[in-house]
Amino acid sequence: MLWVDKYRPKTLDKMIVHEDVAQNLKKLVTEQDCPHLLFYGPSGNGKKTLIMAVLRQMFGAGAEKVKVETKTWKIDAGSRTIDVELTTLSGTHHVEMNPSDAGFQDRYVVQEIIKEMAKNRPIDTKGKKGYKVLVLNEVDKLSREAQHSLRRTMEKYSASCRLILCCNSSSKVTEAVRSRCLNVRINAPTEEQIVRVLEFIGKKEGLQVPPGFASRIASQSNRSLRRAILLFETCRVQQYPFTSSQVIPPMDWEQYISEIASDIMQEQSPKRLFAVRGKLYELLINCIPPVIILKRLLSELLKKLDAELKHEVCHWAAYYEHRMRLGQKAIFHMEAVV
Ligand SMILES: Nc1ncnc2c1ncn2[C@@H]1O[C@H](COP(=O)(O)OP(=O)(O)OP(=O)(O)O)[C@@H](O)[C@H]1O
DSSP, X not given: OOHHHHTOOOSGGGOXXXXXXXXXXHHHHHHSOOOOEEEEOSTTSSHHHHHHHHHHHHHOGGGGOXXXXXXXXXXXXXXXXXXXXXXXXXXXSEEEEOGGGGGGGHHHIIIIIIHHHHHOXXXXXXXXXXXXXXXXXXXXXXXHHHHHHXXXXXXXTTTTEEEEEEESOGGGSOHHHHTTSEEEEOOOOOHHHHHHHHHHHHHHHTOOOOTTHHHHHHHHTTTOHHHHHHHHHHHHHHOSSOOTTOOOOOOHHHHHHHHHHHHHHHOOSHHHHHHHHHHHHHHHHTTXXXXXXXXXXXXXXXXXXXXXXXXXXXXXHHHHHHHHHHSSOHHHHHHHHO
């Protein structure tokens, strides 16, 4: 098991960062009827970890037992029937899914599937009526229509179901949905907090970590906890015992993008564009999200460009990034930027 999974804190009391948020959530879950929750913040910093711990606090250790199901739903949309395939993770008291996976059919997922799940009210062990939790990931990627439907579901079934929404950017979630949830922002941890987590893992693994080594990893991690832990594990595989001068390798996909940026700068011809397209495909095949590729490519290009061109390149990158979000085939838009 990778360290990021092995050392993911399981309960709200064991959090090494965001302890204050965890304690507030604990109070909320134990003392009151929990509202709908919206977790947002940069990637790799503990949203999922907190959500899992909240579920554990609500339903006990049983919340961790989940089964993965991929089902095709037949949805009646007026004159025709639509097939929507969706993967869900379901436990006894909760269901987790990523409704934006259904692409432009996402509103059917919200209108039919989520509504159906929200309707059924479970009965707890004491015979009282309990509630079900639906965890929806990447809600910022949902279309407007889907978000409007979500708002209706939230209102109508609030007695039988609680929603826990998770996303990177709350500005892409409509005001109507945001205002019906308790918004929980999960900030990127500081470098000191990252060092604390790395030292904790080092201790658990029984490693000798030279002074300053953890803080070097933290400063290269871009304040992402997941990235810092992955880098730490890469260093461990590469060389142990650690030395204070040991090179911390960059992520290979990042290095690959930096090569693409050099290719673009060296020559601007159809032949080179063709070669770059192949490399972009390679990244997409390895499941690097297109938006992340574009962002990274832009930051690599900005390092190499003349000051007067920077503004224009940023403008076109932003323009095509927006179009990419509206469209389905990312490669066209990435190529347009190149
Ligand atoms: N409070 C914490 N204390 C210690 N380690 C943590 C904490 N929160 C998260 N981590 C570590 O950071 C890793 C990444 O966290 P997590 O998967 O929760 O991020 P995320 O914000 O949900 O990311 P994404 O938005 O990309 O899904 C976890 O695997 C875990 O090892």
